[in-house]
Amino acid sequence: MRADRLVSLVLLLRQRGQLTADTLARELEISTRTVLRDIEALSAAGIPVYAERGRHGGFALLPGFRTELTGLNHDEALALLTAGSGRGEQVLGLGSALASAVRKVVDALPDTHQATASDATRRFLFQPQTDLLSRRLVTEEVPDATMRAVRDAVLAGHKLRLHYASRGHPARWSIVDPIGLVAVRDRRYLLATQSGQDRTYRLSRMLAAEDLREPAQRSDQVDLEQVWKERCARFLSDAHITVSVRVNPTRRDDLLKTAVAVRAEEVDTDGWLRLEVTYQDLWHAEWALWQFSTDAEALAPQALRTALHNRAAATANRYANST
Incomplete structure (x- = not known):
């Protein structure tokens, strides 16, 4: 565990430059005293770490210092393999590069880790194409x-x-x-x-x-x-409206999917939820809340209540004399 931590400490200094003991402690989730002990251990091992005193001081590596730090542990390799599985590889058009990197990671693993890591990734599924309701997730295409x-x-x-x-x-x-x-x-x-x-x-x-x-x-x-x-x-804050709405708690997640953002939420006296949500405009809010029938009630603004009332009245009138 300490060897992994020392490697992480060197990587942090190499990638981000001068860092304070507090910053290193926070990044590595250890105490400041442990950071100081680790710095001493690195210096004793010949790693050129130096301390800069003063208000804006910290620890840094000597300029130009490079070393090969190899050897991923099992969890690190698993994290990379999981990130490269499923739809994670589509992010920002780096799918082929990520797939190549993952192959190199697998090849670099010790034999004892390769089988267990590969088996573990088969038991993680990252953002499948459909959800439990068989709704297909649509990915925006970019040439x-x-x-x-x-x-x-x-x-x-x-x-x-x-x-x-x-x-x-x-x-x-x-x-x-x-x-x-x-x-x-x-x-x-x-x-x-x-x-x-x-x-x-x-x-x-x-x-x-x-x-x-x-x-x-x-x-x-x-x-x-x-x-x-x-x-x-x-x-x-620009060109959006905030809507106060009551919703059946069983439909809360469905409501949140239709909104741009949620500003406030509390439980009403009858167990229903009272929320303040943001929609793009009045038409968006009317369309969204209409989907919930009696499972939701718009409380404000009044223009939205009026629009929903008029839509409901027109629908009722359409079916009033249905045979």
Whole structure:
């Protein structure tokens, strides 16, 4: 266990540069005192780890230090094999590369691990094509050439020329500075800026893309998770409506699948759930809640209640004299 931890410590320093003892302890899930002992052990073994004193100090490896650190343990190999199984290989167009990497991992495993790891991955199924209700999961298709151009521009830090068709508008060309790629379930997005303004593009709506081989205007450092959270918050606040709704608890999950986001949830006095959910617009909310018949009730806004009432009245009138 300690050998694995020492290898992980060296890899962290090699990949991320100078790190504090607290950061290393958090990443390795050990105490700060254990980190200091491990640093001493590495130094004694000839690994050139040095300490930088002061407020912004920490530990780092000497510049240019390289070493071959081989030997995956069983759980590490299993994690890689599982990630490469099923639909996980479709993420961001890296399926063939991931499959090749997995083959190399399997080949590098000791004989004693190969059989058990391969058997274990056969007992894990990652995102199958259908769920228990036999509903087929639809994956957004992105042409290989488009995906490759976008991915190359993101990694190289190049400007990207896009032919993009946003919903309700004709396709047009634009030049953007890519920040990063985000995969959410079966949807993939490009986060970028255009003339300094934040832009988020859905890859399935890209008709073509071209890596311009020209340096993009972007920061060398990025916290993509934080950027994505900020974009999501802004998206939910623009041109969306918040709906207060009561729902039978047995239909809660079905309701959440129709909403853009959930803002609040509590149990009502009769056991039903009272939620505040966000929809794209009034029509989206009306369409979604109509699917639930009497298993859900829109409480607000009034315009939604009126729309549902009118739809129900028209439906009742249609079938009133049915023979």
